[in-house]
Amino acid sequence: MLTNAAVKAASPRSRAYKLADERGLFLFVTPTGLKSWRMKCRYQGRELLLTFGRYPEMTLAQARARCDAARLAIAAGADPRGDRAVASADTFESVARAWHAARIDRWSAVHAGDVLVSLERDVFPAIGAKRLADIDEGGVLELLEGVEARGCVETARRLRQRIDGVFRFARRRRLVSHNPADVADELAVRPPARPMPALTDMDECRALFAACERAGGVPIVRRAAQFLALTVPRLGSLRAMTWSEIEDLDGAAPLWRIPADHLKLAKAKKGEARFAHLVPLAPAAVEVLRKVAADQFVGGAGMIDRAARVFPVGEAAIGALIARAGFKGRHVPHGWRSSFSTIMNEVLPGEREAIDAALGHTNKNKVEAAYNRAEQLDRRRRLFLAWADLIHS
Numbered sequence: 001m002l003t004n005a006a007v008k009a010a011s012p013r014s015r016a017y018k019l020a021d022e023r024g025l026f027l028f029v030t031p032t033g034l035k036s037w038r039m040k041c042r043y044q045g046r047e048l049l050l051t052f053g054r055y056p057e058m059t060l061a062q063a064r065a066r067c068d069a070a071r072l073a074i075a076a077g078a079d080p081r082g083d084r085a086v087a088s089a090d091t092f093e094s095v096a097r098a099w100h101a102a103r104i105d106r107w108s109a110v111h112a113g114d115v116l117v118s119l120e121r122d123v124f125p126a127i128g129a130k131r132l133a134d135i136d137e138g139g140v141l142e143l144l145e146g147v148e149a150r151g152c153v154e155t156a157r158r159l160r161q162r163i164d165g166v167f168r169f170a171r172r173r174r175l176v177s178h179n180p181a182d183v184a185d186e187l188a189v190r191p192p193a194r195p196m197p198a199l200t201d202m203d204e205c206r207a208l209f210a211a212c213e214r215a216g217g218v219p220i221v222r223r224a225a226q227f228l229a230l231t232v233p234r235l236g237s238l239r240a241m242t243w244s245e246i247e248d249l250d251g252a253a254p255l256w257r258i259p260a261d262h263l264k265l266a267k268a269k270k271g272e273a274r275f276a277h278l279v280p281l282a283p284a285a286v287e288v289l290r291k292v293a294a295d296q297f298v299g300g301a302g303m304i305d306r307a308a309r310v311f312p313v314g315e316a317a318i319g320a321l322i323a324r325a326g327f328k329g330r331h332v333p334h335g336w337r338s339s340f341s342t343i344m345n346e347v348l349p350g351e352r353e354a355i356d357a358a359l360g361h362t363n364k365n366k367v368e369a370a371y372n373r374a375e376q377l378d379r380r381r382r383l384f385l386a387w388a389d390l391i392h393s
Contacts, residue, residue, distance in 0.1 A: 001022050002019060002020075002021040002023060002027065002060060002349065003307075003379065004059075004060055004105060006307075007019070007027055007055060007060055008020065008056075008183060009033070010027060010266040011029075011033070012029060012030065012031050012032060012033040013029070013031065014031060014390075015031065015120055016028065016029065016030045016031060016309075018273075021060070021063075021064070021067075022329035023039075023042045023067055024039045024061060024067065024071075025037065025038075025064060025067040025072065025235055026038055026040075026128075028040070028076045034054065034175070035051065035054060035056075036051060036052075036054045036055065036213075037051070037052040037053055037054075037055065037058055037063035037066070037232055038050060038051050038052070039052065039066075039067050039070060039261075041070060041071065041074060041080060042074075042143075043074055043079060043080060046050070048080065050070060050080060052066045052067075053066075054178045061101040061102055061104055061105065062101070064097075064101045064104075065097060065101040065102075068094060068097040068101070069094055072091065072093060072094050085176040091128065091130060091131055091132070092123075092128050092129075092130055092131075092132055092135060092149050092166065093124050093128035093129065093131055093234050095132060095166055095169065095170050095175060095306040096123070096124070096128070096162075096353045097116075098169070098363060099165060099166045099169040099170075100112070100115060100116055100382060102120070102169070102367075103165075108240055108261065109186060110236060110239045110240045111236075114315050115162060117314070117315075118155070118159060118162065119159075119162060119289050121145055122143070122155070122159055123143065123159060123162070123163065123376075126139075126142075126143045126146075127139055127140070127143060132167070132170055132175060132176040133176060135180050136180050137180040137181075137182065137183055139180065140160070140163060140181055141183045141186055142182045142268070143159075143220065144156045144160055144183070144187060146160060147159060147286060148187065148188050148312070153187075153188050153190060154190065156187055156188070157184075157187060157190065158187070160181055160183065160184060160187065163181040164179065164181035164182070166181075167179040167180065168179055169333075180259060181236050181336070188337045190323065194291065194333055195272045195338075196332050196338070197329060197330050197331055197332055197335055198331055198336070198337075198338035198339050198342075199327070199335065199339050200338065200343065202343055202390055203312055204330075205339050205390075205391060206342070206390075206392075206393070208229075208322070208327050208331055209226070209229055209391050210246075211325035211326055211327070212321055212325045213226070214227070214325070214378065215282060215324040215325040216324070217321055217324065218313075218317075219289055219322075220295065220297065220311060220312065220313060221318060222311050222321065222380065223288055223291060223311065223320050224238060224239075224313050224317070224318055225287060225312035225318045225322070225333075226288050227288045227289070228333055228336055229240060229336050229386070229391065230282060230284055230285040230288065230388055230391065231256065231279050231281070231285055231339040231384070232278075232336045232337045232339075232358070232359065232387075233256075233279065233360070234334065234337070234360075235315075235318070235333045235334060236256045237277075238311055239309070239312075239315070239316070240261075240309070240312060241256070241258070241309065241310045241311060242295075242306065242307055242308060242309055242310065243304050243305070243306045243308055243310055244280075244306040244307060245259065246259050246289065246310075246313050249281075249289060253377075253381070254279070254280070254281040254285075254286050255278055255280055255281060255377075256278070256279040256281055257276050257277075257278055257279075258276060258277040258278075258279065258360075259276050259305055260276055260277075277357075277360040278377060278380070279384070280377055280380050280381035280384050281378075281384070282381075282385045282387070283385075283388070284388040284391070284392060285288075285384070285388065289310070292310060292311070296308070304363050318333045319332055319333055323360030340358075340359070340387060341355060341356075341359060343381050343387075343390070344386070344387060346365060347386070348383070351379065351383060353376075353384055354379040354380055355374050355383060356383065357379075357380060358380045358383050359377050
C-alpha cells in the first residue's frame, strides 16, 4: 500500500516501472519522470487499463477515490471508463470512500484501516448501495440498533460518528441537504466506565501467556500477543509498529523506538523525534521478532521491507485470542500494562520511577518533565529482562 512519501519520492529509472497501491491501482513512472495514476480491472470479461490523471495534479487520495468509483461502477454493471464511472457516485459507499480518502492523511495508517474495516463490515452491507437522498434516520437507526443488539454499544456510537462524518462531507459538496445520522440521543446509554480487566497475579499471567500459544489461530496473532505481553505498549503502537522502528536487533542493546506519531500524546508533540518512547528488548522479545522475520522471509527476496508493519493484525485479534485461551472477561490486551505495573512495583518497589518511564507515562510535574529527559535505559532494560524472566519462569 502506497504512502504519500513513497509517491513523492518515486524517481525515474532507465525503464518505466509501477508502484502498486491496492485494489488494482498503481503509480506509473516513466524514464522522463512523468507520474500517472492507472488501474487494471475487468469489465464484461475484458481486461481494462484505466488512466486517471497525473501526479501531483491528482493526489493519492483522489486516485483512490477514482479507483473506488470505477469498481462501484463495474459492480453496478456500468462501464468504468471516462465519466461513465460516476453513475454510482452518489451512493453512500462511494461517497464514504471519498470521505475516507480525503481524511487518510490526517489519521494514522492503523486508524484509517480500522475506520474502513468498520464501514465495510457493518455499514456498507446495510446502506452502501443506497443513494444518499434515499437514506433516512430510520434506516441509520435500524443499522445501529442491530450493532447494539450484538452487545457492541461503543461500536455503534463510533459508527454513528463516521456516518455523520460522511453526510457532513456530502453536504459541504452539495450532494445532499440532510443528515440522517442525527440519532445520537436514540442510542443505548453508554455503560459506566470500568477499569479494564487485567491479571495481577504472576502465576495467572504465566498461565495466560502459555495458553495463548496453545489457543491456535493465525501465527502472527500469537506472535503479536507474545510481544505485547513482553513489552507492554499500547495496542495502537504495536499494530502501527514497522521494522524501521527496531534498532540493534542482533546487537548487545536491541531497542524498539516508538515514534511520537504512534503514541498517546497531545497533537503538538506528535511528529517530534524527541518525544519518541524507547523500549529495551529482552532476549525473549527479540526471539519473537526473529520468528516473525523468518515468517515474512518466506516467498520473499530475503530482505524485509523496513516500512512494512511487523504485526499486521486486526484491532480485535489479540483480544479474541485471549478469549479463546479461556481468559475472557479477566484480561484484555491493554491489561498487560496494569499487570506489569502492579507486579513489578511489588517485586521492585524502589523502581517506581523507572516502571512509569517504561510504560511511557508522562511526568505529572510539568516543570520536571520539561527539563528531566533522562531516558534511564539501563534501568528499563533490567526491568524488561526481569519481567520476561518472570513470565517464562
